[in-house]
Amino acid sequence: EDRDAQAELWSRALRGEVPYDTEFRICRPDGEVRHIRSFAFLQRDASGTVVRTVGVNWDVTDAQRAAASLRDSMARYDELVSRLPVGVYTFRLRADGGMGLDYVSNRFAELLGADTESLLRDIQVAFSVVHPDDSSSLQDAIARRDEHNSWEGRVVVDGNVRWLRLDSDVTVCPNGDAIHNGIAKDITDRKRNEVLESRYREDLEIEVAARTAELRDAQQRYSAMAERLQLATDAAEIGVWEWRIPQNELIWDDRMFALYGIRPEEFLSAYEAWSRALHPADKARAEWEIQQAADGLSEFRTAFRVVRSDGTIRHIAAFARVVCDADGRALRMVGVNHDITDAKAAEQELEKKEQRWQVALEAHDMGVWDWNVVTSEVVFSPRLLTMLGYRPDAWSSQLREWVARIHPDDRVRVSAALRDHFARRSTRYAVEMRLLCQDGSYRWILDCGKVVEWSAAGKPRRMIGTHTDIDEQKRMEAERSRLSAVVEAxxxxxxxxxxxxxxxxxxxxxxxxxxxxxxxxxxxxxxxxxxxxxxxxxxxxxxxxxxxxxxxxxxxxxxxxxxxxxxxxxxxxxxxxxxxxxxxxxxxxxxxxxxxxxxxxxxxxxxxxxxxxxxx
Missing domain, CATH: 3.30.450.20 (PAS domain)
Structure with a gap:
């Protein structure tokens, strides 16, 4: 491949057009290709004819290979050094109290939404974007002269709030100036996750407590309603009615008139008066249910809606018993009605809140656990198990199912975090740990929770918490550490x-x-x-x-x-x-x-x- 080019070069050298100084490849008898550097001196007579040539050749194969290896190495290192996402700065706190930036990188300026020239010219450009609530902590950090300094706070750039972390080494000069050489990282995602986790934990606690209270209230209301329906003694809350079936005569008390929004003088005193008040969507079902009860085929215990004369809709709970003659024919039906509109609204609102709570958990891919500390029984949500590769019903309701799957190296740390929370040394329990998956691998999980019920003696009785999969985050942290180690090595x-x-x-x-x-x-x-x-x-x-x-x-x-x-x-x-x-x-x-x-x-x-x- 090099012959024609070398022949042409030699011809031009003989003609005196160029010096003979070149590189070419040779093939040895054993097939090995070597790179040769060649130089020749052409001696000419008075007419310019070449009468003698003296040359030297030397092997430059190793140098060529070294250069190729270096190019490959440079390409690999190119990938490493491109991963520099931080901003770099040099901040000077002068002995007289003045301050300024001696140097900022483009990335640092980008994080503050400014240009490097304006930052170097006026330090107030940097301070102007610091969130007002974090300005004091930044000034405190600046005033410290610790060897290593750090600060986390918010900046507002173009109306957007971002979290930054500043880490610097502080050098105090002989003239009293303090030089902060540091880097700035955007930690918005981390802070946002922390805020979301905290918010959802708080929302979870509030929602669970509210739902528990609402369920307790609803249960109390329904229990009271059952007593009133059975005893028919609380005329203020229950309407009592009687239907004399053979005569088709319907008798209501005053409470029934109030429930249905009908004046006594407008009442028809017949079955049709009740039927006419029924909501169209409930009419056929309610009439069928009362007929089934009159025929002795079922009990009349139901709920339906009625439409008052003013157009308002009320939810009614109804219960009745049939009185029969000696031959089993229905003579009359005695029953009670109770307005459960408020209870229905509360129930619907509770369902909405539960749906919002469930959507929030699913949106953030969280598993939920509810632990009875006294009995060691735990309710695990399906997502908590599926994120580890298990079927939703793979675990029993015992705490040991969870404990047995904690990585051995993490158990002491998990136990210590729980003890601190139970001893009220921490407001909440939070720990990162590895849990055993169905396939035998381990995944990193952020486990957070809080005791929501204490005994009179101050012992934990019930604790609720969440699992968040942070395995990918942990892998990224390890990869960054490995890349740093490669550069340093x-x-x-x-x-x-x-x-x-x-x-x-x-x-x-x-x-x-x-x-x-x-x-x-x-x-x-x-x-x-x-x-x-x-x-x-x-x-x-x-x-x-x-x-x-x-x-x-x-x-x-x-x-x-x-x-x-x-x-x-x-x-x-x-x-x-x-x-x-x-x-x-x-x-x-x-x-x-x-x-x-x-x-x-x-x-x-x-x-x-x-x-x-x-x-x-």
Whole structure:
């Protein structure tokens, strides 16, 4: 594949058009392909005819392979360094109380909804977006001079509230200034989940307590109604009626007239008076039920709606007994009516609340448990079991079903959290743990709950809680940790800088290569601090523009150590653009590999080449 090109090059060299300096491949007898670097000196006579050629060939296969390996390595590292979602900043609290931002990354400015220039020019631009309720805690954090500082709070950008976490290392300068070098992370999703979890736990407790109270009230009302229907003694709440069947004569008391909204003088005193008041949708059923009772085929215990003369609809509960003659013929029916409209409305409202509660749980994929602490009986919701791969009815109602599936390494922590809550050292119980799934694997679960019933002696009697699947969240946390470990474990220099050229990160291998202590902050240093003037000029005028245009730039360069010496490197510069399609550069990254040995080998080859030139 290289023959024609080499033949053409040789012909041009013979004609004096170009020097003979090239690379080509050769195939050895054993089939191995090697890369050869070749240089030739052509001696000519007075007429320009080539009378003698002297050349030198040397094998550069290993260097070619090393370069290919480096390109592959750079591609892998490109993936790693692109995952930098945090904003970087340097904040200065001056000794005289003044303050300002010495540096902010584009991501930091994006988090605050501002541009870097305005933030650097006026610190109030940053403070102006801090939520009023969190401003005081931010000022307290700024005033602290702890070695490591952190703050969580809200910012309001374009009307949207976002949660940020600031983590910084604080350095106190000899002049009394406190320098905060830190990163800013958007933790809105985490905070939103925490708020939702808290809100739904509170709503769950309120709904359960309200439902329990409403059910208790409804039960009491229904019990009282049954007594009144049986005894027919509470004329204020119960209407009493009698239907004399052979005569078709209907007799109502005053309460019945009030229930049906009919004046006594308008009453027909017949079965038709009751039938006419029935709601059209209930009429056929109610008439059939009363006829079945009159025929002795069933008991008359029912409920129906009536339409009053003013158009209002009331729900009525009815009960009656049939009195028969000696031959079993129905003579009369005596019964009671009770207005249950309010109870029906309460029941319907209770059903709506229960539906809302169920929808809320399903929307957030939560399983619910209700634990009788005294008897160790637990009611597990179907979702609690299905999220672990079990059938909804796979577990019994005993606490041991749940305990047996807790990961052995988590049991002590779970028990401690429960003890703290039972001892009222915590307002709620919350713990992350792993539970055994049907397939034998474990899933991470956020288990939250609260005691809703205590004994007179202060002992827990009943506890209600939820399970939330956080397995994916845990896997993502582990993946981020692994990626960080890979970068730190690399033997190559890996570093990042902002678009102004300020260094924002350098791994341990890079610090060792350049003689920088591991604990020395680098955010006050610039790309130019790590190159001599000529190399930095080439990087600034050629490398960075190429990386910005094409995404990356690769070339051999020299890095400058802290002691002033230089180290030759193969350098890859990557320009990472911000998400969103704006095209703006968000971060600059570089990966450098020490090529000292390779350079020595190349120098030796060059020296031999010069020797040949001098000889010939």
């Amino acid at each position: 690399s033997g190559d220099l890996i570093a990042t800088a902002d678009t102004a050229g300020r260094i924002t990160y350098m791994n341990r291998a890079g610090r060792r290569m350049l003689g920088i202590p591991d604990d020395e902050p680098l955010d006050a240093t610039h790309i130019s601090d790590y190159h001599d003037a000529e190399t930095f000029r080439r990087v600034a005028e050629v490398g960075l523009p190429a990386a910005i245009e094409h995404g990356l730039w690769f070339e051999d360069n020299d890095m400058q150590r802290r002691d002033g010496s230089s180290v030759p490197v193969s350098q890859l510069i990557i320009a990472e653009k911000a998400s969103g399609g704006s095209g703006a550069i968000e971060v600059l990254a570089t990966i450098c590999r020490d090529i000292t040995e390779r350079k020595r080998a190349e120098a030796a080859l060059q020296e031999r080449e010069e020797t040949f030139r001098r000889l010939f």
